[in-house]
Amino acid sequence: MKRDEHQPPPGVNLGFEDDxxxxxxxxxLPLRTLGKNAKSSRKYRQIVASIAQIGIVEPPVVVRNPDKSATWLLLDGHLRIEALKDADAQEVECLVSTDDEAFTYNRQVSRLAPIQEHRMIRKAIERGVPEEKIALALDLNMSSIRRKARLLDGICEEAGAILKDKPCTNAVFETLRKMKTIRQIEAAELLVNANNYSVAYVNAILAGTPQAQLVDSSKQKKVKGITPEAMARMEQELARLQEGIASIQDTYGQDHLHLTVIKGYVRKLLGNARVAHYLAQNHPEFLGEFQTITEITPAEAADV
Incomplete structure (x- = not known):
């Protein structure tokens, strides 16, 4: 029997109910109180302006109250609900979460990244929504809307996919546009691997980019405060760094598995009182190292 392509695969739990x-x-019922300055924040003003112009864009997230009453617990969207109350709204359409842990939900949810915002604006423009109305809804000026709408101009699809949910500023994409397609992809991977999306870091990547990998390869690149000799050294260092990262990525899974097996074996070994006593008496330095291995957490293992 063929499975409906719109249904989740067996064993996959949906994060929200279908409707x-x-x-x-x-x-x-809100699960937290808003700070005293919440209503004076720019984000709150954006939400108020958005509701007034085009209504709720992102539905609040609720979960059924476990006390079986007719109330619902608000997991995400406290500012939106407050803005609706101020607008004298009586009802709101909500997403129903299948997870009743507000902390877990808010920890896992990703806030609107620049590329996601870009796509939202482009989609609205394609639907015929005037730029003026979008600017009012987001509480932004017209130049900001146009700049956000052009965010991915000159950015290859692969680099955009890598950075789709990352907090990259417009200046980061301006620098990426100076690079050819392959280099854009490499630069995007470097940003993600370093978890660093600052302008300074992407400029350092640009400085370490070979001239042949720039869009305008005939124009000598210039980075303020960096001499041509220093840029040449940076190119070499960056190339070695990329090779090192690629090598680590190739063996990471296997190394992590080996470490997990070793950790389990050493823990079992130290659980033997005779072995632990022997090491303490004859090789205390080994005992200390073995104990350190057994205490490695998953996060620390990722850094090993």
């Missing part, structure tokens, strides 16, 4: 529900706002 949104329209709920009375009074039946939604």
């Amino acid at each position: 949104c529900v329209t709920l009375p706002i009074d039946a939604i």
